[in-house]
Amino acid sequence: MSRIALKDILIGARQEAYRMRHFYLGAEHLFIALLEMQGSIASNMIKEYGLTPEYVINAIRRKTGKGSKHRLWAGVPNTPRMEVILDIAGDLALDHHREEIDERDLLMAIFMEADSVPVRVLCALGLDNIEHLTQLAAEYTIADDSHRPYVDVIFGPDFDPAAVLSVEQMLVLRRMFYGYQQIRVERRLIGGYSDALLLIVTPLHADGREDAAVVAKINHVDATLDEARRYEVRVRNSLPPLTARLEEKPVTQEGTNLAGLKYTLVTSGNNRQPMDLRAILHDWGPARLGIWLKSELYPTFGQLWWQQSRPYRFQAWREYDWLLPPILTLELAKEKQLPPQGFTVRMPLKRSRLRQLEYGDLVAVENFIVQKIYPERKAIQLAAGHGTESAHAYKIEIRGIDLEANTYYRGEIIEHIIGSVWKTRNEQLMHAVRSLEPDFDPTGERIPGIDDRDDRLPNPIVAFDGLLDSYVDGTLSTIHGDLHLGNIMLGPNNSSFLIDFAHTRDGHTLFDWAVLEINLLCDVVMPAAGSTWDDARAVAQQLMALNGGLPPHDPDSPITQALAAIANIREIVQERLAVENKWSEYYIAVAFCALRAMMWDTLPHSSRRLMLLVAALSINELRTRFRPGSDSNPHSPEVTDINMSFWSGELGG
């Protein structure tokens, strides 16, 4: 039975009202106070629905927004709705012969009143059966986890013993499989380049029966709950019948900032353990992999995703700026006013002014949205555009924020904030290139060519900026958003499964294929070539031939063979080009994806070197073969009819 006093709850509500500069007491503050109390009925109920109190609090704050700094009334009055809720709660207490309203009365009263902001937010988050919530609140007893049977975790023979799981990850993993006697962790999937942990897990019953293996994904709690929401809203209804699905609510674990999701593989019987493509590549080789991508993965998901594309003309920055490092990293400044010569970052953005900024310059940022909060680094990340999706242009990081004294929530519009320049995007890109020990001057407009060193290529870290403003004639469709070998699974009868829908959205159709090509270049092609700059050039040289539809220099070389899968991707892309044979939209996507991969310090230097060259090569293709944004005639010399059959495994390769 709850023993949290009304007085304490109202103190919490009042603190929330002050944090949000609301200066009145409403149902939203009351509900947030109930959620914030450790072990409260509200917080436990929310967790049973697969959400966390923090996630719901963030959503309520986002819906109400912060108030103005100017107070228009004295004191902290209750809203009329709050008065109604307190009256209902008072009646509930009386019904139970209690003198004081308790936590349960307040929670039930909020649900029974049914019209307040927190209830509307809960509905939007999928908790839309208010009658059921009211009933649950009336009867809720807090479960004692200590009585839950312990789930034993063992590791299969394919699990790499060096890949130790953290204590927090183990806690979440056990909680995800409550009800089973034991789980066997078969393998760790090498994910993309996020911190998410992906495991193939076989659950076992007490009598030794095994259930079908599932993919358990453990990640930061906000990202996990966003992924579950995105799945409900966007993905669930656009999947082929047999595939990986999220059948259960996410699982959160108190005391950690992690949560878990379980991808159940819906198969037609034969429950062979699923394999990710990275694991299968060793047996198959690139040629067979490429054919499978084109003949199995693409048609299976394409029908509802990539093939459902519609024309989409966009400026490259809208779809691709987010792949680049933040346009600015600022240190929060004490100044409240910007000096007269100071620069204000607001949309539409003048990037030419940004390029002139130097360390220490004061900059104001206006009407950007909080995307991420990093409590451990005392930093927030802002971006242009609405919502908290990751694909928003113009990230700005602000450091030195006192997150205890100031409340920020994801999705909040920051109307005005001033910081001094700590780092620019160009500095970050230049730093990344220098760390790759270039055998050329990385600061010039051009870098050495590939075939012939005198035939110079554009330096991508200089040339990318102009590319951001070019118009792209492309198409828009549902895209996976992170299509790499670790997210593509092989099910029974070599069927295709996709997992990890954290970035699924409507976007440039070719983005998925550019991501996959970059992933193959880094993980398959470059390891076959070597590690030096010249080895990277050798790969780029072959890629250049492939771009031009020319036959490989040496059909038997390991690089040529590794490129077979790329040729199959190009065949898929060719089918999806907005204008027949006009490849410029693809080269733009590849250039930005390559620049992103060039920044990843989890990749070996060799692959990152190749990425710089791939970006250079793609920009060169755009400059020499196409004029981006021009309404070209498909029969003009700007378009290339490319024959991939020299390269793909389908021509005797």
Add this chain to the structure above:
Amino acid sequence: MQSQTNQQIMLNVMVMSGVDDGTLLACHSDRDGSQTVDKWTITIGRRDENDICLRNDTYVSRQHAKIHYKNASWWLEDCESTNGTFIENVEDFFDDLPVKGIIQIEEAQLFRVGRTWLRIQPAE
């Protein structure tokens, strides 16, 4: 609404957020708003002379929006307000849709003027 010039019309607007959350604001065609041959118009803004006055929301413009009753339907118009008038977005609850021009609005549908959410109460 030709026959409605002499007909009495009631508009009940419920405040759905902010310091006045839960307040019912009642307008009556006899005493509030302005009438032409075929429509009745109610103004919303921060200043007192508006029919619906939201003086406690600094994000509301002096004259912010209008509600029209025409052809037995309600219509919402933004009066070039600084911070905009919005309706809920069925695809994304957190990304409200700005009202451009005049749009039809249903009873019980929520709309936002500045930071304040409002709702036309269904007729009893």
